[in-house]
Amino acid sequence: MNVSTAVFYLIAAVAIGSALMVAFSRNIIYSAFSLLGTFMGVAGIYVFLGADFVAAVQVLIYVGGILVLILFAVMLTHRITDVEITNRAAGRIPALIIIAVLVYMLIESVTETPWVKAKEVVYAATAWKIGDLFLDTYLLPFELASLVLLAAMIGAVVISRKEIKE
Amino acid sequence: MSFGPDQLTSYLIIGAILFSLGLFTVLTRRNAISVLMGVELILNSANINYVAFSHFGSGNSDGQIYAIFVIMLAAAEAAVGLAIVLAIFQLFHTIDVEAAETLRE
Numbered sequence: 001m002n003v004s005t006a007v008f009y010l011i012a013a014v015a016i017g018s019a020l021m022v023a024f025s026r027n028i029i030y031s032a033f034s035l036l037g038t039f040m041g042v043a044g045i046y047v048f049l050g051a052d053f054v055a056a057v058q059v060l061i062y063v064g065g066i067l068v069l070i071l072f073a074v075m076l077t078h079r080i081t082d083v084e085i086t087n088r089a090a091g092r093i094p095a096l097i098i099i100a101v102l103v104y105m106l107i108e109s110v111t112e113t114p115w116v117k118a119k120e121v122v123y124a125a126t127a128w129k130i131g132d133l134f135l136d137t138y139l140l141p142f143e144l145a146s147l148v149l150l151a152a153m154i155g156a157v158v159i160s161r162k163e164i165k166e
Numbered sequence: 167m168s169f170g171p172d173q174l175t176s177y178l179i180i181g182a183i184l185f186s187l188g189l190f191t192v193l194t195r196r197n198a199i200s201v202l203m204g205v206e207l208i209l210n211s212a213n214i215n216y217v218a219f220s221h222f223g224s225g226n227s228d229g230q231i232y233a234i235f236v237i238m239l240a241a242a243e244a245a246v247g248l249a250i251v252l253a254i255f256q257l258f259h260t261i262d263v264e265a266a267e268t269l270r271e
Contacts, residue, residue, distance in 0.1 A: 012176075012180050015180065016184065019184050019187040019188070019207055020187060022191060022203055022204075022207060023188075023190050023191045023194075023204075028199065028200060032199075032203070035203055035206065038210065039210070042184075042213070042214060045177065045180065045214055046214075048171050049177065049217045049218055049221040050221050051220070051221065051230050051233070053230065053234075054213075054217055054230050054233050057234055057237055058213075058237065061237050062206075062210075062237065065244075066206060066241060066244045069244050070199060070202065070203065070206075070244070070248065073252065074199055076252060076255070077199065077251065077255045091193065092194050095194045096190070099186045099187075099189060099190045102186055102189070103182060103186040106182035106186070107179055110175050110178040110179060110182060111175055111179075115175070115222070116223075117174065117222055117223075118222060126227055130227055130231060130234070133228070133231050134231070141235065145235060145238050149241070151242075152242035152245050152246050155249070156245040156249040157249075159253050160252045160253060162256075
């Protein structure tokens with residue numbers, strides 16, 4: 001086993017182990033911080049797939065934005081001193097059965113399908129290709145995305161502000 | 167069964183496991199923020215599949231474009247969702263998803 005394979009196994013183990021912590025931890029602070037491991041592991045998987053720009057975007061937006069937002073929400077909605085029951089879970093046994101059946105079916109179908117592979121897998125810088133596609137083929141969705149982000153920003157401000165009584 | 171960094175199936179299996187864990191989180195948690203964390207896990211697993219098919223399949227970058235759009239929508243969803251969670255907390259003083267059932271009555 002060479003070094004890159006070992007690194008791949010390590011990254012996959014970090015991503016899946018952190019996701020296990022998110023799903024099973026009793027304390028919501030631990031769950032929120034485990035999300036960091038999952039996001040960084042997924043970014044590493046993107047690097048293995050030759051998607052450097054998507055990996056950078058993952059680190060910037062997920063780790064730098066969404067995770068900080070989630071941590072802020074946790075801190076704002078909980079009294080940090082009573083940490084025992086911050087992350088209640090219900091109906092674990094039926095959910096575990098459903099998830100076991102689902103993961104068995106998914107892995108079985110993935111491994112049994114004869115995937116057609118590209119003749120040669122290329123590793124090249126992707127940023128310029130993505131920029132071209134955004135300003136050419138995907139111009140309308142790109143502009144719509146900026147509108148969606150503006151609407152989400154205004155909506156978040158309107159929903160979360162305090163009502164001012166006259 | 168082959169597993170390794172040069173196999174498509176290994177990435178699809180990682181995506182399947184992350185999806186299942188995210189679905190488990192969404193199904194079992196009673197804390198609204200934890201439910202949002204499960205949604206983020208599910209979106210990440212879908213993104214892994216997009217980028218893996220883009221890498222091993224056609225060779226063009228369309229899958230990566232979709233992954234970036236999904237990340238963008240996840241950011242919008244997290245902002246609005248957490249704002250709603252904070253509004254629910256101000257109203258009910260808890261974010262247990264079973265407590266916010268005023269509309270049902």
